[in-house]
Amino acid sequence: MDLFEKDFDVIVIGGGNAGLCAAISAAEQGAQVLILESAPKIYRGGNSRHTRNFRCMHRTEKFPLTGRYDEEEYFQDLIKVTGGKTDETLARLVIGQSEDCLDWMVEHGVRFQPSLSGTLSLSRTNAFFLGGGKALVNAYYRTAEALGVEVSYDTEVTDVKLEDNRVTEVCCRYQEREYRLTPKAVVVASGGFQSDIDWLADAWGPAARNFLIRGTPYNRGVVLKSLLDQDVLSVGDPTQCHAVAIDGRAPKYDGGIVTRLDCVPFSVVVNRDCERFYDEGEDVWPKRYAIWGRLVAAQPDQIGFSIIDSKSIDLFMPSVFPPIKADTLDELAKALELSQDGLKSTIEKFNQACTEGTFFPTELDGLSTRGLEIEKTNWARPIDTPPYYAYSLKPGVTFTYLGFKVDKNARVYSQKGPIDNLWAAGETMAGSILGQGYLAGFGMTIGTVFGRLAGGEAGSHVH
Secondary structure, three states, rough: OHHHHOOOOOOEEEOHHHHHHHHHHHHHOOOOEEEEOEEEEEEHHHHHHHHOEEEEEEEEEEEOOOOOEEEEEEEEEOOHHHHOOOOHHHHHHHHHHHHHHHHHHHHHHEEEEEEOOOOHHHHOOOEEEHHHHHHHHHHHHHHHOOOOOEOOOEEEEEEEEEEEEHHHEEEEOOEEEEEEEEEOEEOOOOOOOOHHHHHHHHHHOHHHHOOOOOOOOOOOOOOHHHHHOOOOOOOEEOOOOOOOOOEOOOEEEEOOHHHOOOOHHOEEEEEEOOOOOOOOOOOOOHHHHHHHHHHHHHHHOOOEEEEEEOOOOOOOOOOOOOOOEEEEEEHHHHHOOOOOOHHHHHHHHHHEOOOOOOOOOOOOOOOEEOOOOOOOOOOOOOOOOEEEEEEEEEEEEEOOOOEEEEEOOOOEEEOOOOEEEEOOOOOHHHHHOOOOOOOOOOOHHHHHHHHHHHHHHHHHHOO
């Protein structure tokens, strides 16, 4: 029997972390579930393939987490990075339920490991997946299939039709044929619109065409646009996104986490004109790495350069690409096609401004500069020990924050009120909680919590 001729209770659009959590939860309610995944099987999992961890509240030490990370500290960390731009009710819901997620994930096949070298500052707050995001995705697919969940890969959802404030049809394309499906309930977990460069450029302007997309090329926002055009309520600013500074040599799409650069706190970062433009040591990297994509995006040609010396080259997880190396700053500037005099001048001024103190690479150490227009407030050590190293930085967009308005049960709203049989989870609704900025591992937490909620609600609805 053709898969598309079957009657499914619940259709989940998107096969990443949030969609898988939704599919599993709906199936455990007894629903017949179909996942529609636009990517080929080899690329299944969306951006979740590239993740390493999720941020988890816990009251006591519990493997793989150390110490204690309570609700209020977690919430204050979120407030700090978002500048208060969050729905507190939904944020506290995610934080509170994250504590239960750890056991649920293990029960559904996910395995964990201690924090990786270079990420020790996260050992208290973030649980790392054994084998990374791809292992997590594969574990969930095995669990889903054991529950009878069906999956259709290479299947693009082209439209979700609403009538009388309920979903009546899901239109999709598979092997050049068009299908119209009529499920009882739908969960949208198909991510943002970051892979549609024209849409990014409409929101950001021409500079967006220089952005790199860290994750899947399949997140083009087709379902998002379809529903927003039908008066579904939106949240989030289309110019806000999870954007980090990644290696400028990364591919246009799908470079993933191995192209992320964690060297910024131990470096001096300059733009094309050899000018520093932000405090490299403002806070520990997990709380600040996601602002650097936007910072670099605002620079000429959307590019920056992180300059390091041999004292710091082993203090961070390296990119998949080796750093550019030189014995002198002049040679480094030449290799980067920067002004030799400009780079030397900036580094010399920085070195002269460095103060005495004790360097602690894994915590705020107060080792700062004094007398610069833009001070470096932590980890400020002179760049004076050859050989010298550099990485080019470009904005790497992970996901956009424009999404659907949902309630605490993950139900989607239109201008007429709650939609009868439509729920959303993951990046497609994360803008409710992430008005700006980002907290390491929090996207996976939102996807896990709201995926479980959406799937559970959808499964209950059909019965």
